[in-house]
Amino acid sequence: MLTFAHPWAFSLLALLLPVAILYFLRMRFKRQPVGSAFIWRRIAGKNSGGNRLKYRSLLLLFLQIAAVCLAALSAAGPSWESRRLLKPGVAFIIDASASMSALDAATDGERAESRFERAKRLAAEEIRALPPDTPVMVFSGSFALKRLWSGLAGSRAAKAVEDARQEQGAFLEDEASLTLQSSMTERQGSWRAVVFTDGGMDLEGRRIASAFESAAEFRDVGQALADSGVAGLSVAATLSGGTATFTLRNGTGMAITRGATLALDGRELASFEASIPPGETRSSVSFAQAPGYGAYELSLAGEDGYALNDSCYLALNPVRELAVLSVGQPNPYLAAALAYQGIRAASMAYFPDSLDPDDWDIVISNGTPPPEGLECNLALFGTVAPDAPVRASGNVSGYLDPSEGGHPLGRFLRWDDGATGSGAALETGPGVEEIARIGDAAVMAAWEKDGFRYFTCSLDLGATELGLSQAFPVLMRNLMQWFVPGQEGESAYTLRVGEGVWRSEGSSFAVDDERVEATVNGTRAFVRASSLGVFAWTARGRQGSLAANLPFGELDPAPRSLERPAGEQDLSAVIIPGTQEFARLPVLLLLAALALEWIIWNGLPPPGAKKGWRREDAR
Amino acid sequence: MEAALLDSGDYELIKSLSLRAKRRVAGFSSGEQRSPALGGGIEFADYREYLPGDDVRRIDWPVFLRFRKLLVKLCAEEKELTLMILLDSSGSMSFGRPEKAVMAKRIACVLAGIAAQGGNRYGIASVGDGLREILRPGLSRLPLSSMVREVARLPSGGAGSPAGAMRRFAARYGRRCMAVFVSDLLYPDWQLAVGGLAASGCEAHVLHVLSPEEIDPPLRGELTLVDMEDDSEIPLHADSGLLSRYRAEMDSLMSEQRAACASLGLGYSLVRCDASLDRVFRQDLTKGGLVC
Numbered sequence: 001m002l003t004f005a006h007p008w009a010f011s012l013l014a015l016l017l018p019v020a021i022l023y024f025l026r027m028r029f030k031r032q033p034v035g036s037a038f039i040w041r042r043i044a045g046k047n048s049g050g051n052r053l054k055y056r057s058l059l060l061l062f063l064q065i066a067a068v069c070l071a072a073l074s075a076a077g078p079s080w081e082s083r084r085l086l087k088p089g090v091a092f093i094i095d096a097s098a099s100m101s102a103l104d105a106a107t108d109g110e111r112a113e114s115r116f117e118r119a120k121r122l123a124a125e126e127i128r129a130l131p132p133d134t135p136v137m138v139f140s141g142s143f144a145l146k147r148l149w150s151g152l153a154g155s156r157a158a159k160a161v162e163d164a165r166q167e168q169g170a171f172l173e174d175e176a177s178l179t180l181q182s183s184m185t186e187r188q189g190s191w192r193a194v195v196f197t198d199g200g201m202d203l204e205g206r207r208i209a210s211a212f213e214s215a216a217e218f219r220d221v222g223q224a225l226a227d228s229g230v231a232g233l234s235v236a237a238t239l240s241g242g243t244a245t246f247t248l249r250n251g252t253g254m255a256i257t258r259g260a261t262l263a264l265d266g267r268e269l270a271s272f273e274a275s276i277p278p279g280e281t282r283s284s285v286s287f288a289q290a291p292g293y294g295a296y297e298l299s300l301a302g303e304d305g306y307a308l309n310d311s312c313y314l315a316l317n318p319v320r321e322l323a324v325l326s327v328g329q330p331n332p333y334l335a336a337a338l339a340y341q342g343i344r345a346a347s348m349a350y351f352p353d354s355l356d357p358d359d360w361d362i363v364i365s366n367g368t369p370p371p372e373g374l375e376c377n378l379a380l381f382g383t384v385a386p387d388a389p390v391r392a393s394g395n396v397s398g399y400l401d402p403s404e405g406g407h408p409l410g411r412f413l414r415w416d417d418g419a420t421g422s423g424a425a426l427e428t429g430p431g432v433e434e435i436a437r438i439g440d441a442a443v444m445a446a447w448e449k450d451g452f453r454y455f456t457c458s459l460d461l462g463a464t465e466l467g468l469s470q471a472f473p474v475l476m477r478n479l480m481q482w483f484v485p486g487q488e489g490e491s492a493y494t495l496r497v498g499e500g501v502w503r504s505e506g507s508s509f510a511v512d513d514e515r516v517e518a519t520v521n522g523t524r525a526f527v528r529a530s531s532l533g534v535f536a537w538t539a540r541g542r543q544g545s546l547a548a549n550l551p552f553g554e555l556d557p558a559p560r561s562l563e564r565p566a567g568e569q570d571l572s573a574v575i576i577p578g579t580q581e582f583a584r585l586p587v588l589l590l591l592a593a594l595a596l597e598w599i600i601w602n603g604l605p606p607p608g609a610k611k612g613w614r615r616e617d618a619r
Numbered sequence: 620m621e622a623a624l625l626d627s628g629d630y631e632l633i634k635s636l637s638l639r640a641k642r643r644v645a646g647f648s649s650g651e652q653r654s655p656a657l658g659g660g661i662e663f664a665d666y667r668e669y670l671p672g673d674d675v676r677r678i679d680w681p682v683f684l685r686f687r688k689l690l691v692k693l694c695a696e697e698k699e700l701t702l703m704i705l706l707d708s709s710g711s712m713s714f715g716r717p718e719k720a721v722m723a724k725r726i727a728c729v730l731a732g733i734a735a736q737g738g739n740r741y742g743i744a745s746v747g748d749g750l751r752e753i754l755r756p757g758l759s760r761l762p763l764s765s766m767v768r769e770v771a772r773l774p775s776g777g778a779g780s781p782a783g784a785m786r787r788f789a790a791r792y793g794r795r796c797m798a799v800f801v802s803d804l805l806y807p808d809w810q811l812a813v814g815g816l817a818a819s820g821c822e823a824h825v826l827h828v829l830s831p832e833e834i835d836p837p838l839r840g841e842l843t844l845v846d847m848e849d850d851s852e853i854p855l856h857a858d859s860g861l862l863s864r865y866r867a868e869m870d871s872l873m874s875e876q877r878a879a880c881a882s883l884g885l886g887y888s889l890v891r892c893d894a895s896l897d898r899v900f901r902q903d904l905t906k907g908g909l910v911c
Contacts, residue, residue: 030842035714035833036805037846037853039872043864044855056856057841601840601858 003579005077012072019068023061056600063597067590074586082578086189089135090153091180092123093208094164095197095221097142097171098497098554102198102306104223115559116166119196119221124158126194137183137191140164143498143530145176147183168308168531169498170551171200173207180211191215198222199560202553222559226252228276229309230260231555233298234491235291235316242291244269245284246298246312250276251558259301262287265294265545274300293318293490295534295545306557313534313547315493320542322484325360327351328368333467334381337476338364357452357523358506358540361484366461377453377483377523382423382460389429389447390456396441397422400466403434409446409455409478410435413471421464426456446482451507451522453483485524493527493537493546497554500528505539511546512536624725624771629896633732633763636900638739639911640700640797640822666690700739701756703792703821704730705784707802708747708775710848715830715892720775722828722892722899723801728767729896730799733910735763742792745773746784746800746812756796780806785815794820799909801826804876805833806848813876817883824886824909827876831893834869836862 004010034040100116113121127136130153138149138160149160184191193216195208200222209216232247244262255277262270262285269287296314304310324338326347338345351368357376367382378385384392400415415436425441428434435444435455444457461467486492486503495501500517503509504524511518515531529535529548537546669678669689677691704727712720727743731754734741742756743766753773754766761769781802792798798821802812816823838857845852855861873889880887888907890899904910 030840031845031852032838032842033714033845033847034836035711035719035803035830035847037844037851038805038807039865039868040844040853040855043861043868044853 001081003079003081005079007076009075009077010072012075013068015068015071016065019061019064023057023064060597060600063593063600067593067597070586070590070593074583074590077581077583078586079579079581079583082580084578087134088190088192089137089187090130091137091139091184091191091193091212092127092161093145093176093180093193093195093197094119094123094138094140094161095142095171095195095200096140096164096167097200098168098308098550099198099200099222099306099557099559101166101168101308102222102225102227102557104225104305114166115198115221116164119219120161120164122219122221123194123196124161127153127158127161128155135187135189135191137187138164139176139180139183141171141176142167142169143172143175145179147179150183150187168550168554170202170496170553171197172498173201173203173205177207177211180208184211193217194219195562196221197562198557199562200553200557201562204560205562218562220559220561220563222557224559225305225557227304227306227309227557228252228256228258228300229306229555230274230298230300231309231312231549232282233296233312233314235296235314237290238286241286241288242269243284243286244291244296244298245282248274248276248281248283249309249556250278250281251556253278260285261299261301263297263299264292269296291316293544295547297534308532309550309555309557311532312549313494313532314491315534315545315547316490317493317544319490319492322361322480323359325363327363327365327370329366329462331366331381331461331467333461333472334364334366337473343480358508361504361523362480375450375452379455379457379479379483381457381466382463384424384426384456384458385454388454388456389432389449390445391427391429392424392458393427394425394441395422396425396438396443398438400436400438400443400469400471403437403442403444405433407433407435407446408482409444409475411478412474413478414474415469415471421459421466423458423460423464426458451520451524453522455479455482493544495527495529495546495548496551497529497532497548498551500526503527505537505542509537509539512538516546516548624721624767625728629725629729630732630763632897632900633729633736636733636905636910637737638700638702638730638733638797639908665693667693700734700737701792701796702730702734702739702741703756703788703796703798704741704743705781705788705798705800705802705816706743706745706773707781707800708745708751708773709780709802709806710775710846711803711805712775712828714847715832717892718775719803719828719830719892722890722894723826724770724773725896726801726826726828726890726899727799728763728770729900730910731766731770732763735766742796743770743773744788745775746781746788746802747775748783750784750787750791780808780812782806782808782811782815785812785819789815789819792819792821796821798823799826800824801828803828803833805829809876810879813879813883813885817885824888824907825880826888826890826904826909827873828890828892829873831891834866834891836865838862 096116100119101114103112103114130136132152132154134153136149136151136153136157137147138157139145139147148163149157151157191212193208193212195205195216195218197218198221205218228250230246230248233244235242235244250256255275257273257275260272260274261268270285272285274283293316298312300310319342321342321344324343324345326334326345327350330347351370355374355376360376362377362379364379365383369383370378370385372386384390400421402410402413402415423443426443426445428442428445432445432447434442435446437443443459446455459466466472484504486501492503502524506523507520509518509520509525513535515529516535517528519526532548532550535546537544667690669691673691679690679692682690706723706727712723731741731743740756742752743754744750744752753769754761798816798819800816800823804827813825841856843852843854877887886907886909888903888909890903900910
């Protein structure tokens with residue numbers, strides 16, 4: 001059905017009247033006296049003659065009428081409304097978490113296949129059995145769900161299942177449901193889900209079912225498995241060397257013994273026979289040398305149906321000192337806050353002209369404004385940076401109150417000890433979060449820009465009681481953690497597969513392994529491993545180890561049934577309205593009509609046509 | 620109109636120029652031009668043997684001392700030139716800005732003035748549909764202002780081409796004058812007109828007068844062209860292609876006319892009706908050999 005956005009544009013058709021008038025006026029050709037027409041008669045040919053010119057004028061009239069009509073049509077904003085019938089679709093979700101790699105015992109006549117392979121096979125069979133006009137989507141993944149197919153059922157959809165890859169993370173339903181809902185919104189219509197899983201979803205399938213309004217069926221692909229594994233490795237120094245502590249898990253129902261090896265950076269530290277009673281047991285092993293920095297690996301010998309939990313890892317790295325630069329007049333409160341282990345503090349009277357953000361984790365100034373364009377983690381007291389998205393306006397004084405918002409800098413901050421101060425009221429721009437207020441005016445604010453973090457407090461530490469308040473050390477600790485996250489001890493680089501963390505090692509942080517995602521933003525890096533194991537990282541002349549273990553929920557491969565009756569949902573076909581705008585087509589036709597009219601009116605210049613007076617005139 | 624044909628500069632022009640005839644012409648009385656008749660002039664022309672009764676003062680004695688022969692000197696008699704100015708009065712001469720007819724009249728007046736100043740005689744006739752003598756060459760000469768007035772009153776317009784009038788001109792003035800034909804040659808039988816002029820036996824000169832609008836018409840769009848000679852009409856669409864063909868055709872016609880005049884032994888000069896008389900006479904006609 002044709003509809004128009006601006007029907008009033010058809011009033012342009014009134015221009016047809018002057019077009020018609022001009023046509024009739026033009027038909028009375030302008031009379032032009034010439035001295036003698038005998039040359040004109042010789043060359044006029046097809047350009048002369050009343051009838052030919054009349055036909056030409058009629059053609060021009062038609063083109064002008066068409067141009068007016070097309071202009072009115074395009075200005076009216078035409079669009080074509082249509083409707084299409086959309087059948088209910090089926091979204092196949094294949095759990096690719098670590099536990100799906102388990103090789104369940106083969107039944108008679110079947111070859112042993114992993115749960116993941118069985119899930120893919122079953123999903124492909126179901127897809128092929130669907131009517132060919134059924135909309136189908138195929139998803140697979142663990143901590144990040146990927147869409148492998150979006151289209152109609154058929155052999156191509158079934159083949160897309162083969163692109164699913166086994167992963168080693170945990171199936172995170174929150175992330176998965178976002179991907180699923182986005183896809184369903186994009187495809188429109190109603191959808192039901194068929195989920196192939198061994199029950200290892202972190203929310204037991206509730207979020208997935210909710211995403212499909214309970215129209216989700218769960219297919220159990222896991223079977224009971226006799227498995228044992230190890231996890232939770234830690235090391236400590238002893239008088240005679242070191243000891244490694246770990247958790248052994250035995251799901252076989254009987255006590256078993258498995259050989260185990262402890263290694264540091266590939267060098268064996270200890271090899272032993274581990275007796276594993278049924279259930280979970282915390283155990284340890286001693287080794288001769290003192291525990292050093294590096295990557296520890298504890299592995300159980302032999303193979304069972306689930307190999308991924310037969311090893312666990314630990315990365316120990318020296319905790320580096322935070323490099324903190326104080327600029328401006330010395331302040332005792334700042335000096336006290338920075339005088340503890342783990343911080344290398346330096347001071348300057350003025351800001352340098354240029355500053356390498358990799359040299360300093362934090363730059364703090366009390367009262368000295370920084371130069372414009374300074375890029376580093378910056379904390380200012382009693383001053384505002386000239387190019388900051390906050391402006392000082394007016395003066396306020398009184399008691400400090402925390403701002404609402406839940407910013408990490410406000411964590412555990414309590415200003416109820418009567419802390420007072422006076423300073424400029426801060427006008428905050430977009431992207432700036434308030435941390436503390438005096439009355440209705442913000443006096444502390446924080447923001448991020450281009451990977452760096454900035455904090456401004458309009459209260460001068462030397463002229464207010466801020467430094468004396470009990471909240472000030474908490475504020476300084478929050479600042480350290482916010483500016484430089486990840487300084488949580490020697491095992492800060494021991495992660496879980498799929499777990500993303502922020503670490504502060506400078507802009508040159510890198511992991512040379514495609515199984516680890518390391519995205520640098522400013523001096524911080526977002527790190528996430530997609531596989532078990534140990535990896536090496538480098539940064540600012542330092543190097544260290546990174547370890548990735550199985551997520552907690554994937555340590556025990558025992559299947560859990562998530563089958564539940566699918567909720568009653570109306571999955572009837574829906575009619576999807578569509579609108580196709582085509583204002584562009586009339587515009588193109590209008591331009592073509594105008595161009596054709598111009599050509600007919602003026603004619604195309606013949607090749608080699610001479611212009612201007614000729615040689616006769618020059619004599 | 621009569622008073623505007625010539626201005627003071629034009630009169631200065633008349634004084635500074637003189638006619639230039641390539642051939643000896645037969646005239647009626649003494650004038651500036653050389654006559655073919657040998658007689659009592661002062662310019663030596665030839666010798667003949669002494670016959671009893673000849674004037675002994677005409678014997679060339681140095682020749683006798685040298686060759687011991689009595690020879691008598693003969694001198695050319697200077698005769699008067701008759702200039703006939705033929706003005707095309709067809710309708711097409713009314714075209715142009717200024718009108719070609721106006722330029723033709725102005726040229727005629729100046730030429731007549733130059734002729735009169737040199738002691739020569741002149742006549743002015745219009746050639747259109749027939750020959751009409753406005754001013755005959757006679758023994759009495761009109762004052763210049765009267766001549767200009769007469770010329771200014773000459774009407775123009777009407778159908779017909781000068782071709783027929785040329786025959787009458789040849790019959791009346793053939794071989795006995797110098798003729799200057801001022802025309803735009805924009806008629807189909809222009810060759811007959813030019814040929815008729817050449818056949819008259821006069822030393823003839825063609826002044827081809829055209830307007831810039833005829834050379835490069837500023838026309839555009841749908842028009843009905845009206846022929847000023849016969850009021851016939853041609854509706855046409857003047858686009859760039861047509862104008863280009865017109866210019867090419869005009870070029871070709873002008874070249875053909877120039878070549879035809881040259882082949883017939885006629886002088887030829889192209890004159891734009893918007894040019895100044897000074898340029899016309901000092902450049903175009905001087906280059907063309909009509910005046911000096």
